[in-house]
Amino acid sequence: MFSFPLFKQTVKSNLVIWGAMTLVMTVLCIQFAALEMTQSLLFVIFYGMMTTILPGIYVLVTANKLLSSQVDSGSMAYVLSTPTRRFTVVFTQMIYLTGSLVVMFAVQTVGHLIANTAMPIALAKLGYIQLPGNLTNTMILQVNISALMVCIAMAGVCFLFSGIFNESKYSIGFSGTFIGIMILANMLAMFGKLGVGGLDNFKYITICSFYDYESILYGVNDWIIKMIFPIGIAVASFGIGSAWFCKKDLPL
Amino acid sequence: MEKIINISNLTKDYGDGRGIFDFSFDVKRGEVFGFVGTNGSGKTTTIRNMMGFIKPQNGKITINGNDSWKDACEIKKYVGYIPGQIDFPDVGTGTKFLKIQADFLGIKDLSYMNKLIDMFKLDTEASLNRMSKGMKQKTAIVAAFMSEPDILIMDEPSTGLDPMMRDKLIELILEQKEKGKTIFMSSHIFKELENTCDRVAFIHNGKIINIVDRAQHVENMDKQYQIGFAEKKEYQEFLKCNYEILNRNENYNHLTIKINDTEMNKLFKTLEPYNIRYINYQPYTLEWYYTNIIEKQEV
Numbered sequence: 001m002f003s004f005p006l007f008k009q010t011v012k013s014n015l016v017i018w019g020a021m022t023l024v025m026t027v028l029c030i031q032f033a034a035l036e037m038t039q040s041l042l043f044v045i046f047y048g049m050m051t052t053i054l055p056g057i058y059v060l061v062t063a064n065k066l067l068s069s070q071v072d073s074g075s076m077a078y079v080l081s082t083p084t085r086r087f088t089v090v091f092t093q094m095i096y097l098t099g100s101l102v103v104m105f106a107v108q109t110v111g112h113l114i115a116n117t118a119m120p121i122a123l124a125k126l127g128y129i130q131l132p133g134n135l136t137n138t139m140i141l142q143v144n145i146s147a148l149m150v151c152i153a154m155a156g157v158c159f160l161f162s163g164i165f166n167e168s169k170y171s172i173g174f175s176g177t178f179i180g181i182m183i184l185a186n187m188l189a190m191f192g193k194l195g196v197g198g199l200d201n202f203k204y205i206t207i208c209s210f211y212d213y214e215s216i217l218y219g220v221n222d223w224i225i226k227m228i229f230p231i232g233i234a235v236a237s238f239g240i241g242s243a244w245f246c247k248k249d250l251p252l
Numbered sequence: 253m254e255k256i257i258n259i260s261n262l263t264k265d266y267g268d269g270r271g272i273f274d275f276s277f278d279v280k281r282g283e284v285f286g287f288v289g290t291n292g293s294g295k296t297t298t299i300r301n302m303m304g305f306i307k308p309q310n311g312k313i314t315i316n317g318n319d320s321w322k323d324a325c326e327i328k329k330y331v332g333y334i335p336g337q338i339d340f341p342d343v344g345t346g347t348k349f350l351k352i353q354a355d356f357l358g359i360k361d362l363s364y365m366n367k368l369i370d371m372f373k374l375d376t377e378a379s380l381n382r383m384s385k386g387m388k389q390k391t392a393i394v395a396a397f398m399s400e401p402d403i404l405i406m407d408e409p410s411t412g413l414d415p416m417m418r419d420k421l422i423e424l425i426l427e428q429k430e431k432g433k434t435i436f437m438s439s440h441i442f443k444e445l446e447n448t449c450d451r452v453a454f455i456h457n458g459k460i461i462n463i464v465d466r467a468q469h470v471e472n473m474d475k476q477y478q479i480g481f482a483e484k485k486e487y488q489e490f491l492k493c494n495y496e497i498l499n500r501n502e503n504y505n506h507l508t509i510k511i512n513d514t515e516m517n518k519l520f521k522t523l524e525p526y527n528i529r530y531i532n533y534q535p536y537t538l539e540w541y542y543t544n545i546i547e548k549q550e551v
Contacts, residue, residue, distance in 0.1 A: 003356070004355075005352055005355035005356050006356070008352075008355075009341060009343055009352055012343065013341070013342040013343060065342075070341065073339040074335060074337035074338070074339040075339045075340050075341040075342070077305075077333065077335040077337075078335075078340065078341060078349075078353060078356075078395065079341070079356065080303075080305065080324075080328075081303065081328060081331070081332070081333035081335075081396075082328055082353070082356035082357050083325050083326070083328040083329045083356075083357075084325065084328070084356060085324075085325045086324075247307075249300075249305065249306035249307060250300075250305040250306065251300070251305070251306075252300065252303070252305045252335060252337075
């Protein structure tokens with residue numbers, strides 16, 4: 001069910017992009033949290049956009065590399081000509097994709113937790129004037145869990161396309177369109193929230209809306225209920241993608 | 253002999269007459285089986301079916317009693333594969349790739365792998381991306397043979413190899429055959445099939461045209477000789493004698509006849525008065541066989 005040699009190979013060949021994204025995310029996060037002038041934008045820019053854009057790009061590129069591009073180039077033949085089941089291949093790649101996102105967010109969260117412990121910020125300073133007290137470590141943890149779930153759902157959809165298509169161009173085309181719409185709509189919805197009239201409705205077409213950091217800051221439990229949807233999307237798309245890959249014809 | 257690969261009524265229709273239609277044949281244990289056909293005739297499709305990469309629309313393949321689609325993983329335990337399209341995973345050098353393959357196959361002892369690397373004079377430290385076609389092919393050959401599988405399925409294994417390496421490959425195939433391994437290979441290099449195969453299947457436009465036994469192909473066939481005459485007059489005179497003439501050339505005053513060994517003396521008697529420049533024996537090749545059969549099919 002799980003192939004260690006394949007996992008090792010996958011980690012190695014995706015290390016660079018994973019490392020780069022994780023580094024950029026962590027550095028940006030600490031920078032937004034530590035610098036006086038950017039603190040007010042920590043939630044609007046960093047948690048509002050970066051936590052979906054950067055992992056979004058990462059899953060778009062990586063999901064395609066995990067299945068579709070290997071079938072397209074023919075290199076998948078080497079794994080599948082050894083006693084390795086197709087299901088083992090998809091399962092291992094799926095574990096890598098979700099696992100690498102979890103670690104990516106873990107690294108960034110730890111970075112933020114350290115910064116926040118060293119230098120606590122008042123919620124009022126973050127743009128929520130009506131809220132009392134400081135940004136707590138629990139809040140940071142919850143915000144990141146909520147963002148992670150949405151990213152896993154996006155990863156699932158990209159993985160679904162990667163599992164369906166034998167040609168990289170279709171896989172990356174569909175995944176790219178999907179990620180593009182999600183991120184763009186999220187950004188437009190955010191401008192709507194900041195006061196640009198009409199753009200608010202864009203929140204209905206992006207799954208990023210299920211990532212609700214404001215409810216966490218307000219101390220409401222909405223974010224937990226909203227997590228059900230990305231989890232559902234992730235389970236369904238990973239499931240369909242895997243089943244499809246196991247049953248389709250492979251030109252190897 | 254035991255049938256180790258059994259293909260029955262295998263059909264995979266890609267539309268527009270492409271695909272393979274109603275293939276039925278079997279490969280016996282310890283046999284080297286060749287698979288010849290023009291580009292797009294269905295060789296690779298058949299091999300992909302054998303490896304369980306594609307699902308047949310009709311019919312089935314069993315390898316060692318296991319269904320090639322349903323028990324694909326089980327089959328890979330004793331099958332080595334050289335794909336027709338060579339592209340390696342993104343792992344860096346040849347050494348790394350072969351080590352990973354050994355991991356997948358559960359091989360601990362790498363001595364046979366190293367022997368193969370020496371045999372093919374392969375520089376495994378080279379980056380996979382920068383390898384020439386021939387080097388890639390050699391790497392793929394090592395990867396397929398290193399576990400010494402019982403059955404080898406190879407899709408045009410000699411692509412990109414220089415003549416010396418091609419001979420090495422033939423040597424390797426014969427060595428494995430000696431050890432009782434079964435080998436199934438597609439090719440359009442007739443030489444390597446002639447030197448190795450016990451039987452050869454000819455396919456064209458997705459249909460099996462003929463399966464030729466090596467014994468039948470070598471012994472019972474008439475032979476071809478090219479005879480060159482010194483003078484045009486004699487050349488024309490010979491044409492009137494009752495021999496089966498395959499082709500003629502007025503410019504060089506030579507012709508090719510087909511004759512059975514039993515008629516040899518008769519031929520020499522006929523030729524006695526003539527002024528002969530040369531007689532060439534033209535070995536029967538699979539190529540000849542192939543073009544003749546294909547031509548007949550096309551007519």
